[in-house]
Amino acid sequence: DTAVSQTPKYLVTQMGNDKSIKCEQNLGHDTMYWYKQDSKKFLKIMFSYNNKELIINETVPNRFSPKSPDKAHLNLHINSLELGDSAVYFCASSLAGGPKTQYFGPGTRLLVL
Amino acid sequence: QKEVEQDPGPLSVPEGAIVSLNCTYSNSAFQYFMWYRQYSRKGPELLMYTYSSGNKEDGRFTAQVDKSSKYISLFIRDSQPSDSATYLCAMSANTGANSKLTFGKGITLSVRP
Numbered sequence: 001d002t003a004v005s006q007t008p009k010y011l012v013t014q015m016g017n018d019k020s021i022k023c024e025q026n027l028g029h030d031t032m033y034w035y036k037q038d039s040k041k042f043l044k045i046m047f048s049y050n051n052k053e054l055i056i057n058e059t060v061p062n063r064f065s066p067k068s069p070d071k072a073h074l075n076l077h078i079n080s081l082e083l084g085d086s087a088v089y090f091c092a093s094s095l096a097g098g099p100k101t102q103y104f105g106p107g108t109r110l111l112v113l
Numbered sequence: 114q115k116e117v118e119q120d121p122g123p124l125s126v127p128e129g130a131i132v133s134l135n136c137t138y139s140n141s142a143f144q145y146f147m148w149y150r151q152y153s154r155k156g157p158e159l160l161m162y163t164y165s166s167g168n169k170e171d172g173r174f175t176a177q178v179d180k181s182s183k184y185i186s187l188f189i190r191d192s193q194p195s196d197s198a199t200y201l202c203a204m205s206a207n208t209g210a211n212s213k214l215t216f217g218k219g220i221t222l223s224v225r226p
Contacts (some may be wrong), residue, residue, distance in 0.1 A: 104156030
């Protein structure tokens with residue numbers, strides 16, 4: 001049973017395209033996150049949602065638009081992709097009561113050509 | 114100065130060695146300290162969690178937090194080739210719905226058989 005799953009695992013696309021990444025968790029958590037990990041392995045939070053409500057938005061360009069249709073899903077849509085968007089995007093989830101319970105998905109490797 | 118600084122590495126040790134991984138931080142509000150392990154092409158997984166200052170031991174792993182020096186460490190005893198991974202320290206100031214983790218850059222450890 002996969003706790004936090006992401007699709008697709010790999011995404012190769014041209015500059016200027018629009019793409020979406022999907023995330024689902026079956027842990028019953030109420031908070032979900034999107035992180036970006038650059039080529040140097042630096043992991044930085046982008047967004048968090050609690051019970052479908054946007055809680056954290058870390059000055060991410062508005063080309064990135066998260067959407068949470070329900071507590072178990074958090075999707076990330078990226079418009080007008082740029083070269084600098086190439087990275088690994090991780091979804092994570094946790095219970096609101098503690099960061100110690102944050103579980104990460106396997107990541108989506110995005111390469112913008 | 115970044116909020117969380119971590120020795121950049123990489124680090125290579127022989128099997129059986131004691132490994133010491135360290136992070137320093139500047140935000141005195143941080144109270145929750147974590148170490149995540151990330152294998153190649155996988156998502157980070159929580160390894161150790163500590164609240165406030167003190168030590169915590171789990172098998173071959175010991176986490177130490179010194180809030181007065183704003184310094185945390187992870188010790189790995191009797192290191193094994195299976196410990197080869199990237200280790201990321203992470204910290205948080207609170208546990209509410211708006212809590213977020215701030216990560217160090219990660220250090221890649223290689224344990225040679």
